Amino acid sequence: RLWIAATSRRATRARSASNLSVVAQDENGVVLSLGADEQRLIVSARPFRLDIVEGPKVLLSLNSRGLLVFEHLRLRKDTCKLKFVKNTTFRRQKKYQRLRISPFAFLTPAGPTSISLDFSFPGVEHVYGIPEHADTLKLKTTDGGDPYRLYNLDVFQYELHNPMALYGAVPVLLSHNTERTMGVFWLNAAETWVDISSNTAGKTVFGKMLDFVQGSSETPQTDVRWISEAGIIDVFIMLGPKPSDVFSQYASLTGTQAFPPLSALGYHQCRWNYNDQEDVRGVDQGLDDHDIPCDFIWLDIEHTDGKRYFTWDPNKFSQPKDMLQGLKDKRRNLVAIVDPHIKVDSNFKVHNEIRSRNFYVKNKDGGDYEGWCWPGNAGYPDFTNAEMRAWWASMFAYDQYEGSMENMYTWNDMNEPSVFNGPEVTMHKDALHGSWEHREVHNIYGLYVHRATAEGLIQRSGGVERPFVLTRAFFAGSQRYGAVWTGDNAAEWGHLKISLPMCLSLGLVGISFCGADVGGFFKAPSTELLVRWYQAGAYQPFFRAHAHLDTPRREPWLFGPENTALIREAVRQRYALLPFWYQQFYNAHRTGQPVMRALWVEYPEDSVTFDIEDEYLLGRDLLVHPVTEEGLKSLTAYLPGKREVWYDVHTFKKHAGGQSLYIPVTMSSIPAFQRGGSIITRKDRVRRSSACMENDPYTLYVALSPEGTAEGELYIDDGHTFSYEKNKAFIHRRLTFNDGVLSSSNLALDSQFTTASWVEKIIFLGARKPASVTLKTAGGSETRVEFEYDSALEVLSLRKPGVNAGADWTVLLR
């Protein structure tokens, strides 16, 4: 199947072959119209190839290299000589997973199968996506090396800059040049490999220029070949042309980011493990004693009774509800881990139920598949089975999950699935999900675990409350169920640095709620690294500190008052920006646009941005360049947009766009810039949790463009229920500044919500001093607003406009 999503002038929609119209036809092919922009699909029979063209230009060719392969299922005995794909994949797998296992060892009774197809992108030198890899944002060519591998695995201490498979897989690749962004979604959950080659790779800039001058250059081209072990060729082509078009086209296929509860955007304090209830209480108190805001405390596997999920250690966590109530009294929440491996123990209710309902994955002989994981011998529920998922979801009901309360949420780890004694620490490929071999569904198993859990959290509240579930394994579409993190990283500078491209790559393929373990999971971070990681993490979507069991404690206050203050400040910056984050997630949820964006997403014509991965944008208005190197005294940030200006969010200093800016840094620096022309809403009264800040007033940061204009949005709802969706209970306002008039207007006329929050301050950056400032409210009343003006910085602050954040109002600068 081939799906092509093109953008028409009016709307984005996916087209299937049925609504293509034939433009021309001969005995060797057919030309079909794609409807928009003179786009055509040329189908040639011999040799078989597909070309998507726009006018005279070829956008994308399929099978132009003739690598289409469909190796169908056969009986085992006639397959003892493996075809090339099998050989190649296994040799490579063996090479870098360092397994000394015969490549034939995991073969299934059905024998080998494989599919493959090549895609050529003329005029393209940059391709992105296909996470998860600990590698650069821009994909590298794989000539002479291993292809990028997509096979969800529990990798112990993963290596950086390596195409090896990690915990999740999203088979979506984006191509980009200054004219067009496109996407290929290879819908296949089996083990997949992606080979990338380019005719310009390896050429120096000088060589390219020489080609250009001599006019001898061939068109740059990137060729991508997809190989999967099983399944059918099921490809979705997204033709863009803008990055935002590709995002919405892809969102129409797999859905958008789940809109998280506001609290989930706060700071998460995690550790393997907080020892007992007292420890949790102590950490909660420690956060308050050191005035560090926090919304969640997390419990890893040790909280359970012998790694039996859904239970509590009877000694260490004998009164979970008291503990949860204690956190609730502080308006904080808890996350308890629930992994998908279930201890095989006839005294364990969950196991007995799964077994009696026949919900376990089977081994090739039809018995329950068993493997080793945290609890010892464990069974693996078949999450691909809808009945199983419904049952699993029901386990999160308050009366089923003893000791749970509404402020307790869930973390799904080890859902690749991890099988300690399985091949490559995962499930045998010949295990059976109903009649499907595991190899057919491997990469989607984790998504189903995540989904069933998220549905459980929705159901326990009768569909009222939004869930929050973190997953380690993921697949295309996992964004619909919650957050992901980059797995078991290490307390090393390289891991801090790589967290940016890793989350940016996920953002490109729809998964916005991404973060890395702050501080690094394995090993103990130096104090400097820990502080820098807090600073970087505060500006990444999912902000959680986590640590391995064997590392020394590292709560933020354990490194001396100076470092505590640095960490506190980073966390406070996060909390002040929560309204902005929340609005970005609302936008991601509605439109599929990423929250954390590579610079080229917003500056697609600026080729300087194409390789940048040490800085990024939040939405389109906040540019962040965290310090990710040890002992750094200065860094250079690229401020994009030749006709733009950027304001340092800490000093309000204005900088021209289209330049590389030299920035001296100290330990307190988190370089960040607000785009001129934007309005960012903040709550500058930071409190100990997001819930405590619910009714607090807003401060608007109006950063003027060179033309003296600005615009932004403000989104408010109850912060935790589905009422915004079901009852349109939200406020969504547009804020615009033009010709000296700042106004707040309603973007959702049919919505209804009231807020106690008001506007306490409006700060104009890059403004001239007005003679007077007047506030007009909906009732027509006009009042003068006091202001202060800093002529050196061109900062105008309006004192206490006092209007309700949900109301219509206008402020006039004269």
Next chain:
Amino acid sequence: MLCAQLLFPLSLFLGLSATVEVQRPRGVPLSKRQFYEEGKPFTCLDGSRTVPFDRVNDDYCDCKDGSDEPGTAACPNGSFHCTNAGHRPAFIPSSRINDGICDCCDTTDEYNSGATCKNTCREMGRRERESLQKLAEITKEGFLLKQQLIEEAKRKKEEKQSKLTELQAGKRDVEEKVEALRTVKETAEQPEKEAKERHLKAWEEQKAVIRMEKDKAKMAEAFLELDDDADGYVSVAELQSHAELDPNSDGSLTEEEVQGLLGGADKVDTSSFENIWGNLKDKYVSESQAENPSSLETAPEETKEPVTDNESEPYPEDDIGVEEDDEEEEDDDDDTHEDFEDKPQTSTQTPERSDKDEEAMPPYDAETQSLIDAAQKARDDFEESERALREIDDQVKNIEKELSFDFGPSAEFTYLYSQCYELTTSEYIYKICPFNRVSQKPKFGGSETNLGSWGSWAGPDDNKYTVMKYEHGTGCWQGPSRSTTVKLTCGKETTVTSTSEPSRCEYLMEFTTPAVCQEPLPVNVVHVDGHSDHVEL
């Protein structure tokens, strides 16, 4: 819509005193009341600016130091004063005002959040007073106990010191005695040695005579054996039948070789045979022996066997020592051990004994024996005196070690030395032997884990005798070696109150002892807080 922000009449209900109403802005402590004078412009406490008084607590932050908003959450760095009548006044960060969480026991921080807070000051005050009182009692009693401990330690130390002096004095005597006995020993050993040597020499001479006689007999026997034709001569031919005498061991005994053996003669008579016997006797094999050579070859091997057995024997004994199994088993094994020793002896000693009997040294004569006995006694006496000296040395070392410990400024921790205290939790039994080590043992069997050996006092500089640090315990997998921090608090009892492992392999133990009880403050000080409110009024 907006919160109530302006001046707010504040009522204070203080303890048992009459109700007093004091006008001041919300969140201002009485001590700062004079800076907030109603109707007059307010100057930020840092002096940075002056604003109209209606901007105090108007829910907008005007002062950089946050002083214009003592009663609202408007300033990020502000603080709010709760009077907490009945309990203790406190400052909380401004961000905790109206955040829906009750922080002040008098509920004044949540005046506009909808949170339903209960005034718990009285209850808390009462509880705190009670616990303070209890603490005061504990401190008082603990401090008394501490005085005793100090006295005891002083006495003990004196005891130890005098014991040390005594030992050291005694040591000199013993040393002298050792020297004297050494001389006695050496004096006694000289004649012993001489007598023994004499005896040995006599025996050697005697043995040589016996050996010579034996040799002669053997020679005569050999002559008779060789002289096949009994002509009184041993001829070349007769000797040639003894292949074992082949000088170059080439397997053939030629006539020339035999002649060589016979000293160049064709035959020798008994007296000449005597001269050449020396060339033959080492190789010569008697015909009767040659018929039965196996007895010679097997004998040495048999003698080896019991030795091997004996060498392997120590293992069961060692095992017993390690496992500390019950006595009976050990005895049983000892029996078998003896069995093993006995068996081989009976089977192998017979052939040797005859030889040994011949060569056994005769007992010492009475004179020598008495010299030996005297020397042995001198040796025993000397060794005993040396042992006594060593014992004294050990005692001195132990006392010196004990005296070298830092037992606190008044040696109040002395009593903990060489004591151990235990705490049993749901999983483990924790044991601390102060100034020695901390350990952990699973409750339901399993080996003990060392959680650290005595390191040092590790409290803060001004109070270092409140924390003990034990280090270098059993190593952790992929981690550091275990260590334990012991926090000492004042208590009447000496006991472990809790243990935990806040971080992997870093243990924390809470320990109460009278030794850390501080001298109680004068009794009335406990109520100073209550009074201070009055004073402030």
